[in-house]
Amino acid sequence: MTDAETHRAIDAVWRIESAKLIAGLARIVRDVGLAEDLAQDALVAALEQWPQSGIPRKPGAWLMATAKHRAIDRLRRNERLHRKNEELGRETETQQQIATADLDAAIDDEVGDDLLRLIFVACHPVLATEARIALTLRLLGGLTTEEIARAFLVPAPTVAQRIVRAKRTLAEACVPFEVPGAHERAARLSSVLEVIYLIFNEGYSATAGDDWIRPAICEDALRLGRILAELVPREPEVHGLVGLMEIQASRLRARVGPSGEPIVLLDQDRSRWDRLLISRGLAALQRAEKIGDRLGPYAVQGAIAACHARSPSGAETDWARITALYDALLQLAPSPIVELNRAVAIGMAFGPAAALELVDTLNSEPSLRAYHLLPSVRGDLLAKLGRMGRSAYRV
Amino acid sequence: MRFMVLVKANKDSEAGILPSKELFAEMGQFNEQMIKAGVMLAADGLQASSKGARINYSGEKRVVTDGPFTETKELIAGFWLIQVKSREEAIEWLKRAPFREGQVEIRQVFEASDFPADVIPPEHAAREEALREQLQRQAAKQ
Numbered sequence: 394m395t396d397a398e399t400h401r402a403i404d405a406v407w408r409i410e411s412a413k414l415i416a417g418l419a420r421i422v423r424d425v426g427l428a429e430d431l432a433q434d435a436l437v438a439a440l441e442q443w444p445q446s447g448i449p450r451k452p453g454a455w456l457m458a459t460a461k462h463r464a465i466d467r468l469r470r471n472e473r474l475h476r477k478n479e480e481l482g483r484e485t486e487t488q489q490q491i492a493t494a495d496l497d498a499a500i501d502d503e504v505g506d507d508l509l510r511l512i513f514v515a516c517h518p519v520l521a522t523e524a525r526i527a528l529t530l531r532l533l534g535g536l537t538t539e540e541i542a543r544a545f546l547v548p549a550p551t552v553a554q555r556i557v558r559a560k561r562t563l564a565e566a567c568v569p570f571e572v573p574g575a576h577e578r579a580a581r582l583s584s585v586l587e588v589i590y591l592i593f594n595e596g597y598s599a600t601a602g603d604d605w606i607r608p609a610i611c612e613d614a615l616r617l618g619r620i621l622a623e624l625v626p627r628e629p630e631v632h633g634l635v636g637l638m639e640i641q642a643s644r645l646r647a648r649v650g651p652s653g654e655p656i657v658l659l660d661q662d663r664s665r666w667d668r669l670l671i672s673r674g675l676a677a678l679q680r681a682e683k684i685g686d687r688l689g690p691y692a693v694q695g696a697i698a699a700c701h702a703r704s705p706s707g708a709e710t711d712w713a714r715i716t717a718l719y720d721a722l723l724q725l726a727p728s729p730i731v732e733l734n735r736a737v738a739i740g741m742a743f744g745p746a747a748a749l750e751l752v753d754t755l756n757s758e759p760s761l762r763a764y765h766l767l768p769s770v771r772g773d774l775l776a777k778l779g780r781m782g783r784s785a786y787r788v
Numbered sequence: 789m790r791f792m793v794l795v796k797a798n799k800d801s802e803a804g805i806l807p808s809k810e811l812f813a814e815m816g817q818f819n820e821q822m823i824k825a826g827v828m829l830a831a832d833g834l835q836a837s838s839k840g841a842r843i844n845y846s847g848e849k850r851v852v853t854d855g856p857f858t859e860t861k862e863l864i865a866g867f868w869l870i871q872v873k874s875r876e877e878a879i880e881w882l883k884r885a886p887f888r889e890g891q892v893e894i895r896q897v898f899e900a901s902d903f904p905a906d907v908i909p910p911e912h913a914a915r916e917e918a919l920r921e922q923l924q925r926q927a928a929k930q
Contacts, residue, residue, distance in 0.1 A: 401874065401876045402876050402879070402880065404874065404876065404877075405873075405874055405876035405877040405879065405880040406880055408872075408873050408874075408877050409825065409877065409880055409881065452880075505824070608899070612789075612871060612873075615826070615871075616825075616826035616827070616871070617826065618826070619823075619826030620824065620825065620826040623823060623824045623826075624824075645900070646899075646900030649900075665900070669829060669830060669869070673829070
């Protein structure tokens, strides 16, 4: 293997092992920032040694052992520097923990618990949304700072700074390395889901850059969602989100025309939709329905996406069911955009006149004033009503 | 990006002999790891080639040959479809598969962006047109 090949292989090992490594270390040192530094130290050691020694048979265990040694080294160095009693006490305790905590021996569930703690910490509400996104991709997704920067089209130093600040904020706020208790679990979980869906949407309808979609980011988000679904299989909204993302991702290749222009759902060539992702999405939604008493906002959006996915054409779509689902979504998560989408569904289900009335009331909604789809929806409805003259005048 | 991992057949798989209990359990664990990592999209094992058939094409002619087929090593006994960040990651995962012998082949799946734009447009444009007309007609009826 050439050095370049070894480096690519190390990247691959890192992608697979880093989250488990950081999570396991964070349990021992009780500090996510320090855990990440230690994991990075181990990565540097691998980059130095593996080109000569070859990649070890169990690279994850090697990285963990190396990181633990680094942890002990650091603590000894701190001890020489500070020689404070309390720190000595803490060091002994940590050393004992390091000695007993053997990741190889740890059963899968334990690793899973650590990963879950790590996700909750990375998406902690003390952090700004941008910081949550960067930290989640870095700690859970195994992305490098450069990869995150490329994904969000911001300079790498900006991302690096975001991550450093986020780690400092977590340390200053003394955020415990824990899965939140029952009283805050719902709110904290919804923060995690929001972060994953924001990442997905950055790929699904990119807000920056020349490309309308960037599928690689959708894949990162899907991977995070699928990991979370296995970590908390009893949470219906996690499956709802995964189902929604799988079905939306199934349309990615139909979503862009030959010259890179966006193609809206009703104009898409449905034969290009990815059947595998659709069936995965439907299965995830089924899981959500099976364990939840009532659907949450992601599961409802997933159910709407499923109506489209199941239908051979726009005309044959069950628009009445979609209207009902938008009614439900309005109850759960009211927004003018949901109302507009509901109006479109009503237009398809019950004719343009009923929809136009709704859209006209939305016309005065300040938050929709700059929304590019409102005039086009209105124009479309007017065209269907045969009032072309008026539509040209008003639109 | 996606990779299809093709598991090559062997004498046992061709004879319809199922893997040992141990290998089955290890394979289950391996699959679970890939599911928990959000990597595995699909996987299945294939029955012996004796239950399959081949179709040879030559112009308009179709010649069907029933299995089994003799060149065991070239046959496929199962597959995984995985979604990973790189070819190297696919390799790293499959190094962890619990096989003691035999071979797998890792092949990258085409993505939409791998096709030049002009492969798609004419047919696509026509379909789009037809769909629009259909919708218009539908709307007119309402």
